[in-house]
Amino acid sequence: MExxxxxxxxxxxxxxxxxxxxxxxxxxxxxxxxxxxERAGLSIDQLTKNFVDTSRIRSWENSTSLxxxxxxxxxxxxxxxxxxxxxxxxxxxxxxxxxxxxTLDSLSPGNPTPEFVDTVxxxxxxxxxxxxxxxxxxxxxxxxxxxxNPTDNVSTVARxxxxxxxxxxxxxxxxxxxxxxxxKFVQRADSAGIIVMRNSVFRHDNTRRLLVxxxxxxxxxxxxxxxxxxxxxxxxxxxxxxxxHELAHIWLGAxxxxxxxxRKRRADFNAVLERTCNEIAAEVLVPQDSFxxxxxxDKTTDANVKQVAAHYRVSSMVALRRANDLGKIxxxxxxxxxxxxxxxxxxxxxxxxxxxxxxxSGNFWNLFAMRNGQRFTDAVANAARREAIPxxxxxxxxxVKASTLENYIKRFQV
Numbered sequence: 001m002e003x004x005x006x007x008x009x010x011x012x013x014x015x016x017x018x019x020x021x022x023x024x025x026x027x028x029x030x031x032x033x034x035x036x037x038e039r040a041g042l043s044i045d046q047l048t049k050n051f052v053d054t055s056r057i058r059s060w061e062n063s064t065s066l067x068x069x070x071x072x073x074x075x076x077x078x079x080x081x082x083x084x085x086x087x088x089x090x091x092x093x094x095x096x097x098x099x100x101x102x103t104l105d106s107l108s109p110g111n112p113t114p115e116f117v118d119t120v121x122x123x124x125x126x127x128x129x130x131x132x133x134x135x136x137x138x139x140x141x142x143x144x145x146x147x148x149n150p151t152d153n154v155s156t157v158a159r160x161x162x163x164x165x166x167x168x169x170x171x172x173x174x175x176x177x178x179x180x181x182x183x184k185f186v187q188r189a190d191s192a193g194i195i196v197m198r199n200s201v202f203r204h205d206n207t208r209r210l211l212v213x214x215x216x217x218x219x220x221x222x223x224x225x226x227x228x229x230x231x232x233x234x235x236x237x238x239x240x241x242x243x244x245h246e247l248a249h250i251w252l253g254a255x256x257x258x259x260x261x262x263r264k265r266r267a268d269f270n271a272v273l274e275r276t277c278n279e280i281a282a283e284v285l286v287p288q289d290s291f292x293x294x295x296x297x298d299k300t301t302d303a304n305v306k307q308v309a310a311h312y313r314v315s316s317m318v319a320l321r322r323a324n325d326l327g328k329i330x331x332x333x334x335x336x337x338x339x340x341x342x343x344x345x346x347x348x349x350x351x352x353x354x355x356x357x358x359x360x361s362g363n364f365w366n367l368f369a370m371r372n373g374q375r376f377t378d379a380v381a382n383a384a385r386r387e388a389i390p391x392x393x394x395x396x397x398x399x400v401k402a403s404t405l406e407n408y409i410k411r412f413q414v
Contacts, residue, residue, distance in 0.1 A: 026068070100256070115210055119210060127220050148253075150272060178315045197227065215257055235346055245278060286318065368408070
């Protein structure tokens with residue numbers, strides 16, 4: 001029997017094996033792919049980066065070709081969705097874990113972005129953990145949570161918020177600017193037992209930005225672990241109103257996602273609950289009785305707004321809104337002036353950001369606590385220090401590495 005040259009038989013076997021390899025294509029739905037890409041806020045060029053060429057993506061969206069299994073898995077990762085979603089017959093409706101109250105003029109919001117959905121779900125998980133934590137610490141329910149309902153007098157609810165948080169004349173005199181007042185406002189809410197998270201990105205990922213047009217805040221009303229989230233992507237001058245609005249939700253016992261744009265007039269909101277929370281927020285920040293005494297018919301609108309803003313330590317945007325609510329300026333003047341103020345604040349913050357690069361500088365620890373909420377941050381750190389929860393779980397709750405959490409505990413002696 002003639003022998004084959006050495007290795008020749010193996011080569012033939014390998015050739016036969018390669019011929020039997022079948023490339024598996026995944027039957028993704030082109031409509032779902034296009035929906036997922038738009039939902040993620042990605043252009044075709046952005047999706048193809050470090051992946052495949054644009055013609056390949058277009059062919060998948062036009063149903064003229066299909067991706068391989070490896071390509072489909074990469075697609076799902078880039079689009080931040082589970083792979084099975086790409087196989088559905090039609091784009092899914094992704095439910096949110098808390099009520100969505102963002103409807104304006106009877107129009108429903110569009111498809112939520114992954115960053116928005118992840119932020120809300122993440123907050124729900126964190127709030128749930130904190131609730132269990134305080135219950136193990138024998139916490140008592142907070143009397144102000146759900147103390148009122150939307151039919152109660154707005155001034156009464158606002159007065160309760162000011163009283164519990166001690167938002168009085170003494171505090172306003174201690175603050176030089178509305179920025180100082182906003183910081184104190186957050187601190188007072190935190191001290192009262194409310195988790196206050198302010199963030200412009202998902203967790204600490206600066207590549208996953210939150211959209212202001214999508215939402216400005218949300219609230220989880222719970223007697224043991226109330227939480228408010230403020231989208232800090234919005235102008236800081238507007239955030240003070242959002243915070244007051246979300247706190248109104250806590251006092252009314254109404255969990256929900258909001259978009260209390262300070263540029264919108266009270267009449268623009270058809271949802272009764274949102275309109276009520278706006279009215280409460282305005283009354284918390286600028287009480288009607290004292291506002292009417294302060295407003296002078298002998299002064300121009302600009303002079304009055306400046307005086308009101310300075311007296312109450314609020315931004316001119318809040319002062320303008322209150323003036324419109326109470327009939328001191330008409331809708332046309334309000335719309336024109338508040339648009340100009342919003343643009344001015346945005347320009348100022350952009351210039352300041354370029355100078356300080358706050359999110360990349362040594363202000364990390366302040367940013368860290370602001371994003372997670374000081375109360376929540378310290379609770380998680382304390383639980384980890386006492387070994388009540390594993391360090392790896394604690395660091396996951398805070399969205400950082402275990403070494404970062406260790407540094408926080410040492411640095412601030414939690």
